[in-house]
Amino acid sequence: MRAGEALVAADENEHTALGAELLARAIDAAVRERGVARVALSGGTTPGATYRKLATMALPFDRIAWYWVDERAGAPDSPRSNFHAARADLGLDRPGAKSAGVFRMEAEDPDLSAAAARYEAHLRRAFGVASAVAFDAMTLGVGDDGHTASLFPGTGAAAIDDRLVAAIEAQPGRGLEARVTLTAPVLREARLVVVLARGDKKRGPLAAAWADGPDDEVPARVLRGAKGKVVWVLDRAASPSG
Ligand code: 6PG
Numbered sequence: 001m002r003a004g005e006a007l008v009a010a011d012e013n014e015h016t017a018l019g020a021e022l023l024a025r026a027i028d029a030a031v032r033e034r035g036v037a038r039v040a041l042s043g044g045t046t047p048g049a050t051y052r053k054l055a056t057m058a059l060p061f062d063r064i065a066w067y068w069v070d071e072r073a074g075a076p077d078s079p080r081s082n083f084h085a086a087r088a089d090l091g092l093d094r095p096g097a098k099s100a101g102v103f104r105m106e107a108e109d110p111d112l113s114a115a116a117a118r119y120e121a122h123l124r125r126a127f128g129v130a131s132a133v134a135f136d137a138m139t140l141g142v143g144d145d146g147h148t149a150s151l152f153p154g155t156g157a158a159a160i161d162d163r164l165v166a167a168i169e170a171q172p173g174r175g176l177e178a179r180v181t182l183t184a185p186v187l188r189e190a191r192l193v194v195v196l197a198r199g200d201k202k203r204g205p206l207a208a209a210w211a212d213g214p215d216d217e218v219p220a221r222v223l224r225g226a227k228g229k230v231v232w233v234l235d236r237a238a239s240p241s242g
Pocket of ligand 1: 042043044045046047069070071072082140141142143144147148149150196
């Protein structure tokens with residue numbers, strides 16, 4: 001059973017606009033209600049256009065605190081870095097760019113468990129130790145293997161629930177470098193999750209994510225327990241319902 005609702009865009013421009021509009025509304029609401037919007041960003045090839053669109057919108061950028069959903073092991077200026085990509089797409093690397101903070105995961109640390117623990121400690125301070133770490137908005141993608149964030153299938157990562165941020169070992173067999181990732185409890189706690197997926201390769205993984213079965217088989221299924229709003233922003237090629 002799918003969590004949330006699916007919006008099917010007619011083309012790439014509409015897909016980009018739908019994602020950006022959902023994020024913008026959540027940001028405006030968070031700033032109105034709490035004075036700050038905390039947004040967690042995924043990487044990959046899909047969300048860049050949405051982030052570039054968001055950067056052009058009339059938003060209270062000085063009240064937006066940017067975080068990451070996951071990060072690939074390596075330097076922050078690596079072309080593989082999710083921080084590097086999203087910071088550029090959002091224009092946060094420009095002189096005078098306004099924000100309430102840009103908080104990357106320090107995946108250049110050879111000890112990714114230590115980097116994960118530092119990020120978790122930062123989240124707990126930022127959100128308040130007594131409060132849940134509930135991002136106001138979060139973008140997620142779905143990998144061709146059904147992963148989301150860096151919770152990969154068959155690794156047990158989808159079941160990690162004793163910490164907010166985890167280090168994920170490299171999987172050479174899959175060509176995957178080591179990662180740092182938010183865990184499923186944090187994904188489920190977000191007030192709004194915008195899942196961005198486009199193209200026919202995503203149709204199968206999305207259908208699997210919406211079907212019953214173990215999270216470890218298709219980690220995007222962890223969204224079934226989402227407490228907030230989940231919106232799957234797709235194009236026709238990716239949509240399991242056409
Ligand atoms: C990453 C992302 C990852 C991504 C999916 C989908 O670090 O790669 O955080 O979870 O969202 O792999 O990626 P695409 O958008 O490229 O399909």
